[in-house]
Amino acid sequence: MKKLSLHPLTWWIWAIALAIAVMRFDSTVFTISCVGAVAVIVFINRDDAPWGKSFNWTLKITAWILLIRTIIGVLIGVPIPGTTLFTVPILPLPDWMPGIRIGGTVTYERLSSAVTEGILICAIIVIFGAAASLTSPHRLLRVLPVYIYEFGISIVIATSVLPQLVTSVTRIRQAQKLRGQSLRGFASWRRVAIPLLEESLARSLDLAAAMDSRGYGVSKKRSRYRPIKWRGADSLVILSALVVVGLS
Amino acid sequence: MIKFSNVSLIYPNSTTTVLEDLNLEIAEGEMVLVIGPTGSGKSSLLRLINGLVPHHTGGILAGDVSVDGHSTQLVKPGAMAHLIGIVGQNPANGFVADTVEEELAFGMEALNLPNDVMRKRVEEVLDLLSLSTLRDRAIATLSGGEQQRVAIGSALVAHPKVLVLDEPTSALDPIAAEEVLSILHRLVHDLSLTVVIAEHKLERVIQFADRIVHINGAGIAHVGTPGEILMHSPIAPPIVHLARALGLKEIGVSVREMRRLTSDIRDRDFVPQKEFPHLVGDPIIHIKDLSVSYEGKHALKSVSATISSNEIVAVMGRNGAGKSSLLKSLAGISHLSAGSVDVLGLNPQHLKGKERRTSIGFIPQEPSDLLYRQSVQIECDQADKDNQIASGTTAQILQQLVSGISVSTHPRDLSEGQRLGLALSIVLSSNPAVLILDEPTRGLDYQAKKELTKILIEFARATGKCVVLATHDVELVAELATRVMFLADGDIVADGSTIEVLLSSPAFAPQVSKVMSPQPWLKVADVVAAIEAQQ
Numbered sequence: 001m002k003k004l005s006l007h008p009l010t011w012w013i014w015a016i017a018l019a020i021a022v023m024r025f026d027s028t029v030f031t032i033s034c035v036g037a038v039a040v041i042v043f044i045n046r047d048d049a050p051w052g053k054s055f056n057w058t059l060k061i062t063a064w065i066l067l068i069r070t071i072i073g074v075l076i077g078v079p080i081p082g083t084t085l086f087t088v089p090i091l092p093l094p095d096w097m098p099g100i101r102i103g104g105t106v107t108y109e110r111l112s113s114a115v116t117e118g119i120l121i122c123a124i125i126v127i128f129g130a131a132a133s134l135t136s137p138h139r140l141l142r143v144l145p146v147y148i149y150e151f152g153i154s155i156v157i158a159t160s161v162l163p164q165l166v167t168s169v170t171r172i173r174q175a176q177k178l179r180g181q182s183l184r185g186f187a188s189w190r191r192v193a194i195p196l197l198e199e200s201l202a203r204s205l206d207l208a209a210a211m212d213s214r215g216y217g218v219s220k221k222r223s224r225y226r227p228i229k230w231r232g233a234d235s236l237v238i239l240s241a242l243v244v245v246g247l248s
Numbered sequence: 249m250i251k252f253s254n255v256s257l258i259y260p261n262s263t264t265t266v267l268e269d270l271n272l273e274i275a276e277g278e279m280v281l282v283i284g285p286t287g288s289g290k291s292s293l294l295r296l297i298n299g300l301v302p303h304h305t306g307g308i309l310a311g312d313v314s315v316d317g318h319s320t321q322l323v324k325p326g327a328m329a330h331l332i333g334i335v336g337q338n339p340a341n342g343f344v345a346d347t348v349e350e351e352l353a354f355g356m357e358a359l360n361l362p363n364d365v366m367r368k369r370v371e372e373v374l375d376l377l378s379l380s381t382l383r384d385r386a387i388a389t390l391s392g393g394e395q396q397r398v399a400i401g402s403a404l405v406a407h408p409k410v411l412v413l414d415e416p417t418s419a420l421d422p423i424a425a426e427e428v429l430s431i432l433h434r435l436v437h438d439l440s441l442t443v444v445i446a447e448h449k450l451e452r453v454i455q456f457a458d459r460i461v462h463i464n465g466a467g468i469a470h471v472g473t474p475g476e477i478l479m480h481s482p483i484a485p486p487i488v489h490l491a492r493a494l495g496l497k498e499i500g501v502s503v504r505e506m507r508r509l510t511s512d513i514r515d516r517d518f519v520p521q522k523e524f525p526h527l528v529g530d531p532i533i534h535i536k537d538l539s540v541s542y543e544g545k546h547a548l549k550s551v552s553a554t555i556s557s558n559e560i561v562a563v564m565g566r567n568g569a570g571k572s573s574l575l576k577s578l579a580g581i582s583h584l585s586a587g588s589v590d591v592l593g594l595n596p597q598h599l600k601g602k603e604r605r606t607s608i609g610f611i612p613q614e615p616s617d618l619l620y621r622q623s624v625q626i627e628c629d630q631a632d633k634d635n636q637i638a639s640g641t642t643a644q645i646l647q648q649l650v651s652g653i654s655v656s657t658h659p660r661d662l663s664e665g666q667r668l669g670l671a672l673s674i675v676l677s678s679n680p681a682v683l684i685l686d687e688p689t690r691g692l693d694y695q696a697k698k699e700l701t702k703i704l705i706e707f708a709r710a711t712g713k714c715v716v717l718a719t720h721d722v723e724l725v726a727e728l729a730t731r732v733m734f735l736a737d738g739d740i741v742a743d744g745s746t747i748e749v750l751l752s753s754p755a756f757a758p759q760v761s762k763v764m765s766p767q768p769w770l771k772v773a774d775v776v777a778a779i780e781a782q783q
Binding site: 172176177182193195203210215 | 295298300304324325326327328329330332334336338341342343344345346349350353354355356357358359360361362363366367370386388402403406576579581600601602603604605608610612614616617618619620621634660674675678
């Protein structure tokens with residue numbers, strides 16, 4: 001299948017619309033099917049570029065967020081009566097914190113409400129992650145007006161350096177493995193984090209210096225070598241998302 | 249064109265001045281080469297020209313730098329974009345567009361040039377740098393040499409009067425480097441472009457330079473013609489060392505000049521040297537029908553070889569020939585699609601922890617990937633602990649490799665060579681049988697390279713040890729390798745003793761052999777030994 005070549009803003013507007021729809025529907029079934037659809041679209045349409053690959057990491061990180069969010073949601077908070085699933089020991093809290101407890105009986109209702117909320121949050125992260133991986137940050141920069149130039153530089157740095165980090169993580173973990181270090185546990189991530197942070201800083205500075213020395217932001221007006229046109233396909237994608245919002 | 253008047257530069261929190269009272273005037277159409285040890289301030293000097301230093305990096309600047317009458321103190325780097333094109337050390341980090349054409353247009357779009365001008369200039373530059381066939385390609389898929397050309401092209405589209413390049417050939421193979429340099433040479437002669445270039449591998453650029461600025465690291469800079477500077481400079485390409493060793497009155501900076509100066513020496517009757525066969529121990533690494541592919545592309549195609557102890561094997565070839573893939577397979581971190589690798593009878597993919605450290609030591613292209621602690625001292629202690637050896641051993645190895653590193657320094661603040669030294673001493677502290685290095689000489693100066701050569705030769709001399717390194721540096725290979733494996737497109741196309749392989753390929757021949765051909769000498773020491781034997 002031929003990949004769609006869309007305006008860089010299209011997928012972002014589409015993501016905003018979908019996020020609104022998901023929040024308004026507030027139905028787990030709809031949310032999950034929406035995430036599924038988004039994932040399919042990403043896997044079909046993404047470019048073979050660093051930002052394209054970043055979607056896998058979005059999914060991984062979201063799964064972790066969901067897990068942690070669910071555990072916390074079940075353990076801490078207001079008890080909801082209902083069918084008891086299992087009981088965790090209660091942590092005694094001082095008197096001046098009435099209504100809040102840690103541990104206790106876990107009911108089916110409580111578990112399901114925690115999971116539902118978690119899924120909603122994660123769906124929104126996935127939707128924006130999809131927009132980020134479908135749009136080339138470089139093309140996004142070209143359509144942004146120059147008067148938000150500082151903002152433009154930060155956007156390009158954030159969106160082009162971050163995906164490259166994914167490649168760097170793999171490389172650094174390989175090197176650490178060769179030093180005979182274990183790749184499991186929290187400590188292994190700390191070992192990756194420091195070289196990673198250094199590298200991303202160096203990259204960001206390089207990029208900012210390169211953009212600066214090529215005169216980016218000097219002229220308030222910017223000519224277009226090959227203007228990026230808004231086409232029918234763009235309107236269609238956005239229309240489809242708006243229909244979903246309308247239905248919600 | 250470029251004028252430095254009484255320029256001094258110091259960075260905050262630093263005790264040494266980078267430049268002190270530098271006066272330098274560069275005329276239009278001149279090609280000036282900046283040399284100096286790593287960390288001496290070459291990059292700072294280059295970035296002073298368009299004001300990235302101090303506008304972008306901080307630092308205190310005294311004196312004045314002006315280009316074509318514009319002082320960098322008064323205008324920001326962006327306002328000089330039409331005047332100065334700058335290509336950074338790592339062009340891949342500075343790309344702002346996805347395809348070659350868009351990248352070329354980016355600077356002109358920022359300067360708000362009309363569309364028809366942009367189209368004309370893009371075509372001009374595509375032709376000038378022979379990039380036309382690549383115009384629609386995604387930049388990420390280009391080879392190192394192609395990326396370097398795109399970076400130069402995107403600096404040239406704004407029609408600058410000055411082009412500044414920071415180590416433009418350090419990541420390139422000899423052939424790609426030659427392409428880039430000959431393009432620069434042509435630009436200087438055809439367009440009277442002023443070019444300022446910093447480079448460690450002098451053997452590649454010296455013949456093109458009109459003048460040299462030599463920074464010694466303590467703020468002092470000497471300016472002069474290549475002949476003047478290289479007569480006494482400790483930083484010199486092999487060709488100059490050859491002239492010094494032969495006691496020539498003048499030095500030649502190109503192979504052609506040197507051949508003219510040494511014709512009488514070459515034509516003497518030399519007793520053919522007795523061949524000393526290199527003593528080789530037992531086989532350590534067996535590679536059998538090894539194939540590696542990434543996403544459907546074959547990086548290695550059915551490669552077989554055996555590497556024995558006491559060998560130093562240099563893996564050479566053009567960018568993308570499969571060198572890194574071979575090294576990674578030896579270290580057990582790439583997925584093999586067919587065939588097998590065994591090191592000391594073990595499969596390197598299954599090695600873990602201490603067993604891995606004692607069998608294979610690997611220095612990746614970025615040695616800093618191995619480093620993650622807060623100071624040199626803590627790194628060394630960590631290595632001692634990991635290997636259960638007496639504390640202080642790693643620090644001692646480090647002192648032997650590179651003396652004078654303060655142990656409290658953060659690894660990030662070390663120079664390129666010092667960082668390699670630290671990574672190397674950590675790897676050596678576990679006493680591995682096989683040492684693998686991927687492009688160890690990127691960004692190293694001659695002094696650091698000499699140290700590295702000594703260390704590796706010593707390492708390989710011990711029983712049961714061998715070294716495998718991938719490199720573009722022909723001169724390094726001539727100095728240390730006992731065997732060269734030449735890869736092309738995933739195949740081993742030549743595998744033999746260093747002298748056989750290097751002499752059979754003109755592009756990969758070291759300078760000394762080009763000067764002394766047809767005599768079979770690779771390095772200065774060979775020439776000296778042969779002359780002594782004759783007398």
